[in-house]
Each structure stands twice: as C-alpha cells, then as structure tokens.
Amino acid sequence: MPALRHLNKYFSKYKYRLIIGLVITIIARIFATMVPTLVGDSVDVVEQYINKEITDITQVKTGLIINISLIIGALLISALFTFLMRQTFIVVSRFIEFDLKNEIFQHYEKLSLNFYKKNRTGDLMNRISEDVTKVRMYVGPAIMYSVNTITLFVVVISYMISIAPELTLYTLAPLPILSVSIYKLSVAIHKRSTVVQEFLSKLTTFTQESFSGITVIKAYGIEPQTQKNFIELSNKSKEKNLDLAKVQALFFPLMVLLIGFSNILVIYIGGKQFIDGTIKDLGIIVEFIIFVNMLTWPVATVGWVSSIIQQAEASQVRINEFLSQEPEITNTVIQKTPVRGDICFDNVSFTYDDTNITALKNISFCIKNGETIGFIGKTGSGKSTILDLIGRLYDVSSGEIRVDETPIKDLNLNDLRESIGYVPQDAFLFSDTIENNIKFGNEKASEKEIHQAAKNAVVHKNIINFNKGYKTVLGERGITLSGGQKQRVSIARAIIKNPAILLFDDCLSAVDTETEEEILNNLREISENKTTFIVTHRVSTAKNANKIIVLEDGKITQQGTHNQLIKTNGYYKELYLKQLNEKEI
Numbered sequence: 001m002p003a004l005r006h007l008n009k010y011f012s013k014y015k016y017r018l019i020i021g022l023v024i025t026i027i028a029r030i031f032a033t034m035v036p037t038l039v040g041d042s043v044d045v046v047e048q049y050i051n052k053e054i055t056d057i058t059q060v061k062t063g064l065i066i067n068i069s070l071i072i073g074a075l076l077i078s079a080l081f082t083f084l085m086r087q088t089f090i091v092v093s094r095f096i097e098f099d100l101k102n103e104i105f106q107h108y109e110k111l112s113l114n115f116y117k118k119n120r121t122g123d124l125m126n127r128i129s130e131d132v133t134k135v136r137m138y139v140g141p142a143i144m145y146s147v148n149t150i151t152l153f154v155v156v157i158s159y160m161i162s163i164a165p166e167l168t169l170y171t172l173a174p175l176p177i178l179s180v181s182i183y184k185l186s187v188a189i190h191k192r193s194t195v196v197q198e199f200l201s202k203l204t205t206f207t208q209e210s211f212s213g214i215t216v217i218k219a220y221g222i223e224p225q226t227q228k229n230f231i232e233l234s235n236k237s238k239e240k241n242l243d244l245a246k247v248q249a250l251f252f253p254l255m256v257l258l259i260g261f262s263n264i265l266v267i268y269i270g271g272k273q274f275i276d277g278t279i280k281d282l283g284i285i286v287e288f289i290i291f292v293n294m295l296t297w298p299v300a301t302v303g304w305v306s307s308i309i310q311q312a313e314a315s316q317v318r319i320n321e322f323l324s325q326e327p328e329i330t331n332t333v334i335q336k337t338p339v340r341g342d343i344c345f346d347n348v349s350f351t352y353d354d355t356n357i358t359a360l361k362n363i364s365f366c367i368k369n370g371e372t373i374g375f376i377g378k379t380g381s382g383k384s385t386i387l388d389l390i391g392r393l394y395d396v397s398s399g400e401i402r403v404d405e406t407p408i409k410d411l412n413l414n415d416l417r418e419s420i421g422y423v424p425q426d427a428f429l430f431s432d433t434i435e436n437n438i439k440f441g442n443e444k445a446s447e448k449e450i451h452q453a454a455k456n457a458v459v460h461k462n463i464i465n466f467n468k469g470y471k472t473v474l475g476e477r478g479i480t481l482s483g484g485q486k487q488r489v490s491i492a493r494a495i496i497k498n499p500a501i502l503l504f505d506d507c508l509s510a511v512d513t514e515t516e517e518e519i520l521n522n523l524r525e526i527s528e529n530k531t532t533f534i535v536t537h538r539v540s541t542a543k544n545a546n547k548i549i550v551l552e553d554g555k556i557t558q559q560g561t562h563n564q565l566i567k568t569n570g571y572y573k574e575l576y577l578k579q580l581n582e583k584e585i
C-alpha cells in the first residue's frame with residue numbers, strides 16, 4: 001500500500017491518541033472475554049448441583065449471584081471501554097480527515113490555472129470529498145476493527161486453546177470461509193456502489209444544470225424533453241441501486257449461516273467430547289458457543305477491512321496524483337518587493353499550452369505609475385491575455401515583463417498580486433452579502449470606505465434601494481444582480497483595495513454610456529497615483545488613456561493617444577466613426 005504511506009505523517013502526529021486507543025481496546029476486550037468464562041462457571045455450578053456434587057442450594061444461589069454480578073460488572077466496563085475506543089480511533093480519523101482536506105485544498109490553491117483547465121471541477125471536488133471519506137474509513141474504522149480483531153483473537157483463541165485445543169480447531173475452522181466470503185461480497189458491493197455513485201453524480205449534475213438553466217428550458221418550452229431525459233437517467237440509476245441491494249442483502253444471511261454452522265459444530269463436536277469424557281464440564285460448550293459468536297463479527301470485519309483498505313489505497317493514489325503536481329508559477333523571492341507600478345513589456349510572446357494558440361506576438365510597450373493605458377481590438381486579439389501576464393497567472397513564452405525595472409519573475413509573487421486590483425471580464429461574485437463581496441478586496445475596510453468605493457463605482461444608489469442594502473445576500477439563496485450591477489460591484493471591490501495597479505478587463509461593457517462616463521470620471525481621480533490598464537471594445541472607454549494600443553491577432557497594429565489615432569487610418573478610426581454614428585442614431 002505505497003500510496004497510503006502518505007498518511008504516516010498524520011499517524012505520527014496523533015501517535016499518543018492512537019497508543020491510548022490501543023490500550024483501551026485491549027482493556028475492553030479482556031473484560032468482554034471474561035463474560036463467557038463466567039457464564040461457563042455458572043453452568044458448571046448448576047451442573048454440579050444436578051450431579052449432587054453440591055447439595056446446598058444456598059451455595060448454588062450465592063455462586064450464581066456472584067457470577068451474575070461479575071458478568072454485569074465486566075459487561076459495563078467492557079461497554080465503557082468500547083465507547084472510549086470509538087471515541088479515540090474515530091475522533092483521530094476525523095482529525096486526519098480534516099488535516100488531509102486542508103492539505104488538498106491548500107495545494108489546489110497553489111496550483112496554476114493550467115491545472116484547473118486540465119481537470120474538471122467535479123474531479124477536483126470528488127478527490128477532496130469522496131476520496132478523503134474513503135481514506136478516512138481506513139484511518140478510522142479499518143484500524144479500529146483491526147486492532148479490535150487482533151486483540152480479541154489473541155486473548156480469546158489463546159484462552160480457548162488452553163481449555164480445549166481440539167474443540168478450538170473445529171470451532172474456528174469455518175471462520176476463514178466467512179472472512180473470504182465477506183471479502184468477496186465487500187468487493188462486489190464496492191463495485192456496484194461505485195456505479196450507483198456515478199449515476200448519482202450524473203443525476204445531480206443533470207438536475208443542477210436543469211435548475212441553473214431553467215430560464216432557457218422554459219423559454220424554449222423543452223420541459224417535456226427534460227422530464228423524459230430525467231426519467232431515463234433515474235430509471236438507470238434505480239436499476240443500479242437494485243443490483244446493489246441484491247448483493248447487500250446477502251451480507252447478513254451469509255454471516256448468520258456461517259455462525260449457525262460454527263455453533264452446530266461446537267455443539268456436535270463438544271457434545272461428543274463431553275460424552276467420551278475429553279471435556280469434563282458442560283460449561284465449556286456454553287463458553288465456546290459464546291466465544292464463536294464473539295469472534296464472528298471480528299472475522300467478518302477482516303474481509304470488510306481488506307476491501308476498505310483497497311478502496312482507500314485507490315483513493316489515496318488519486319489524491320497523491322494531485323498533491324504531487326507542482327505549481328507552474330511559484331514564488332521564489334522571500335524578501336518583500338513593494339510595487340510602484342512602472343510596467344514594461346519587452347518583446348513579449350505568449351502561447352497557451354493547452355490550445356497551442358499564440359495569443360501574443362512580440363508585444364512591447366511601457367507605462368509609468370500614474371498613467372492609464374487602453375487596449376482595444378477585435379475579440380480574441382489577446383487583450384485579456386496581457387492582463388493575465390501582469391498578474392503572473394501565466395509566465396511569458398519569450399521576451400520579458402519588467403515591473404519597476406525588475407523582471408517580473410524576480411518579484412515576490414504575493415507582493416505583486418497584492419498590488420493588483422483586477423476586474424475580470426465575467427464579474428464573479430460570491431454567494432455572500434454585497435458588503436462582503438466588496439470587502440473581499442480589503443478585509444479591514446470600514447463601512448464608510450465600502451460606501452465610498454461603491455459610490456465611485458456608481459452602484460451605491462442601486463445597493464441602498466435593495467431592502468437589506470449592503471447586507472443583501474447575492475447568489476443562489478439571494479438576489480441576482482443585473483450584468484451592469486455585477487460589473488460595478490466588482491469595480492468597487494478593486495477600488496477598495498487601493499492597489500498600485502488596476503486592471504479593468506472589458507468591465508464596463510454592460511453599463512450604459514452615461515454611467516460609464518461617470519465611473520471613468522471617478523476613476524480619473526482614484527487612479528492618479530496608480531497604473532491603470534483598461535481593456536475595452538468601446539472607444540469611449542479608452543479615449544482618455546495616456547496611450548491606446550490596438551491589437552490584432554496578438555500583434556500591436558497601432559498605438560498613440562486618442563487624438564493621434566482618430567487622425568490615422570486604421571481599426572481605431574473606423575471603430576471611432578462607427579461608434580460615433582451609433583451614438584448619433
């Protein structure tokens with residue numbers, strides 16, 4: 001089980017708890033094994049009375065009362081320690097589950113965007129939830145039952161051998177069959193439950209997508225078709241569930257059958273040995289029947305535990321596969337490197353690994369702190385890619401980006417990202433209050449600062465019109481903002497961070513031109529001591545920039561100020577005239 005070695009560090013972390021668990025288990029089992037002996041003794045007392053070896057009934061009664069009190073005492077102590085055993089092992093398994101989930105999540109966060117493109121979200125989620133749960137079954141129940149079984153075996157079997165070796169052999173003979181059968185059954189159950197799980201995921205994805213896209217479903221009137229697809233899928237799911245139920249139903253009958261068989265063997269062989277005098281006391285047979293029943297579940301768990309370990313190993317292999325991935329972009333600089341915001345692209349080219357699309361070709365430009373640069377160009381011309389490279393979401397394929405004269409790779413990555421306020425093309429807001437969504441840019445922001453940022457992004461008035469104002473919850477359980485409102489909340493989030501570099505990726509596209517004008521005016525003041533990048537399709541958004549760069553197919557085709565560019569024939573002038581006409585219309 002090489003993959004499961006990854007968990008050794010956690011076992012070592014919780015070693016004292018595990019050792020205590022081991023001691024508790026041994027105590028619990030020792031007290032539990034006292035019960036059959038006491039029952040056997042009680043039968044012997046009665047037997048001696050019947051055989052007239054004891055004639056005083058009071059002596060029999062006293063013997064029985066003492067034994068019964070001892071049985072109750074041993075059972076209570078054993079129950080208490082069994083409770084403590086679960087408390088120790090299962091609690092440790094929950095701790096390890098928590099640690100492992102955190103380890104995976106932290107690692108996910110470090111991984112680069114390429115990792116997220118190569119792997120599906122469902123897969124990422126499965127490894128942190130389902131796979132961790134399977135691993136927990138190994139660190140919790142599997143270890144607990146193994147310790148329990150080994151302890152019980154050592155204590156019980158050595159005792160059984162000491163009092164009736166031959167009978168012990170016959171009694172234990174069917175148990176390995178039970179163990180192997182349960183193992184085979186567990187494997188079959190696992191296979192079928194994996195299929196059931198897959199169908200459950202399919203059903204969940206289907207329903208989730210249907211609810212998210214309910215507007216489209218209703219608008220196109222495809223409810224009957226959706227219903228049909230759902231029924232087909234849930235029928236298949238039901239069939240797989242029935243398959244699983246069939247093998248699950250075999251579990252307990254199989255156990256009962258094999259226990260019954262062992263009991264018959266004890267009675268038959270024990271009876272014969274009693275008759276021929278090999279066994280002296282009838283109490284031994286009674287003891288052995290109880291022992292067999294005590295051993296059955298632990299023996300069954302050997303098979304069950306083997307299957308749990310196999311599943312955990314497979315899950316840990318999947319988890320390790322992600323944990324072993326190195327982030328493509330790492331922070332190699334420990335010392336602080338504060339960022340002022342002078343940025344130069346020096347002959348930068350960039351090709352996306354997965355699509356092999358060369359999004360940028362020999363791009364060179366410089367911008368100083370306090371200046372604004374606009375990027376304009378057809379869709380797919382490489383504008384967003386430039387912003388991604390500034391935040392080092394990707395590293396350039398060739399050329400160099402310098403920030404404050406330092407190559408971007410020689411900057412402390414955390415300082416670089418902390419100095420950036422980024423407003424993406426698709427504004428993403430969390431299912432949280434508007435206030436918290438804005439504060440995401442600066443956790444320490446006061447209420448006044450939040451309101452000011454929202455005012456600068458011209459969304460304050462919209463927010464206060466909601467019943468709960470800034471406390472309005474967004475997302476699935478809350479209200480849905482319009483596209484333009486989302487963009488402006490996202491702008492407020494960047495502004496409140498007060499960063500050295502502001503990156504606006506086509507984030508005014510859903511805002512009317514008047515509001516856009518108002519936001520741009522506010523930004524002019526805010527960005528006085530900042531470096532601002534504005535990506536847009538609208539001339540009106542870029543026109544006040546100190547420099548405008550026109551991109552086409554990843555190359556710079558034009559650059560200059562608005563006034564220079566409208567006098568030069570080319571894409572910018574054409575766009576300007578077109579948008580001017582639209583405005584007049």
Ligand SMILES: Nc1ncnc2c1ncn2[C@@H]1O[C@H](COP(=O)(O)OP(=O)(O)OP(=O)(O)O)[C@@H](O)[C@H]1O
Nearest residue numbers: 352354355357359378379380381382383384385386
């Ligand atoms: N994450 C990505 N992985 C692979 N290829 C990408 C990725 N993002 C963009 N591309 C490709 O790179 C090229 C440039 O895309 P980019 O998003 O930079 O263009 P854009 O000018 O911002 O476009 P738009 O105006 O439509 O936002 C496109 O051909 C696009 O298909």
